[in-house]
Amino acid sequence: MGTLDATLLETLDADLEEFRRQLRVRLRRAVRNSLGRSVGSPAFRIIETLGSRGPLSPAELAAAMEVRTSTMAAHLDRLEELGWARRGPGRSTSRVLVRVTPAGHQACEQYRALRRAVLSTLLEPLAPGQMDAFASAVRLCARAENGDAGEASR
Numbered sequence: 001m002g003t004l005d006a007t008l009l010e011t012l013d014a015d016l017e018e019f020r021r022q023l024r025v026r027l028r029r030a031v032r033n034s035l036g037r038s039v040g041s042p043a044f045r046i047i048e049t050l051g052s053r054g055p056l057s058p059a060e061l062a063a064a065m066e067v068r069t070s071t072m073a074a075h076l077d078r079l080e081e082l083g084w085a086r087r088g089p090g091r092s093t094s095r096v097l098v099r100v101t102p103a104g105h106q107a108c109e110q111y112r113a114l115r116r117a118v119l120s121t122l123l124e125p126l127a128p129g130q131m132d133a134f135a136s137a138v139r140l141c142a143r144a145e146n147g148d149a150g151e152a153s154r
Contacts (some may be wrong), residue, residue: 023122030114035107039082042075043065046082047100047108055097058087109136 004012023146024041032038042065048058049064056064062072076098084104090097100108126134 021121023118026118026121027115030118031111034110034114037082039078039087039107043079044083044108044111046072046075047104050085050098050100051105051108055090055099057095057097061098070109082107084108 027041028038045065046061049061053064058072058076059069061076062069065072067075076085076087080087082103083101084107085098085100087096087098089095123131123134
């Protein structure tokens, strides 16, 4: 595929940024209304990371999330305050590991459902064929980032 026209790219950049802003604002509002508190997306990304990778040390988690350990410590303090995660010793080592609690798993499931509902609302203007094309394009771009462009086009 050739390079994108500069004007088209500029417009696409602005449109994507506006879409991202609307998604973020609406999701934050939905989380606040559903969970009764304001919790940012980093908290849910941490829970999702722990859910997929299992217990990690705070330093490993910070590296996985590409944040400073001090930033991660603040997030973990908040997650423990909410009862969504806990820090404790590992089974076979003396190092501290972070684990998701059942309440954390439940909150994350609620977050995923809210995220899908908000996304569905934002995508309502698309006709079914447009939705399929949009989904394919997003999937192709996401996989290309991971080096799987050939897989995405199948």
